[in-house]
Amino acid sequence: MKVIYPSLVEQAFDLYVKQYGTVPPSKVNKLKSYIYKALVKNGILDQNGNSTQKAKDDGLVESFTPNKDGEYEPETVRDLKLMYPMYAQFSDNHFMKSSQGWLADAYVIRSISSQVLNNPFSD
Template sequence: MKIIYPKLVEDAFAVANQHGQIAPGKENDVKAQIYQIMVDRGMLDELGEPTQLAINSGISGGLGPSSQLDSLAEFKRQFPIYGEFDDSHFKRLNGEWVADTYVIKAICQATLADTHSTPEQQVEAKAILRQIKDIQD
């Protein structure tokens, strides 16, 4: 059975899929997790409709190319995981916001320390940390 997710979930999944590897057959699991996170963070109601918070954040129309995040503040609002890091760790590259290795390493280390992260997330975090180490050596 194919589950139809709200546009925000599908868009977030597309972004996640562009920036990481999602194991074959796990697509619906990842989409379900994204959906739950969006509900938990108040971006979607339990019927999958964007909330006022999503509207105020400017993402109610989706996360596609038409909703480019022009400012770093908008980016951090959309992706709160980056909120704790100083703006000096980010720059805009080819129209997208990117973080430096300090931020990436910190997020990977937090993923490894998080008892709720999945085995796939743990493997991905370790692989990214190895790549960073190889580049820096």
């Protein structure tokens, strides 16, 4: 079963990977679970995975707005790149915000797809 974690958990996991390197696939869910529990314990997320007022006060979701599903979406390309660091390598003109959410052009999609497919640790 694949667990879907809140975006703040995914952000923290991405930062961990950037700082410490690749995590073996067998340890990914365990690490994400640990991060989730730590964020709940520290009052950043509630038990349902929603951002708390403390997270907003601390600036972790400051420039994000909830979408129709209750998840936070970045309002600017800069914030999109902060939330999803894999997009930082691309120029801002490759992204556009629509009423459906953020869109990336085919160049970004092809590049990210190639990176994932060529990563031996990707599942």
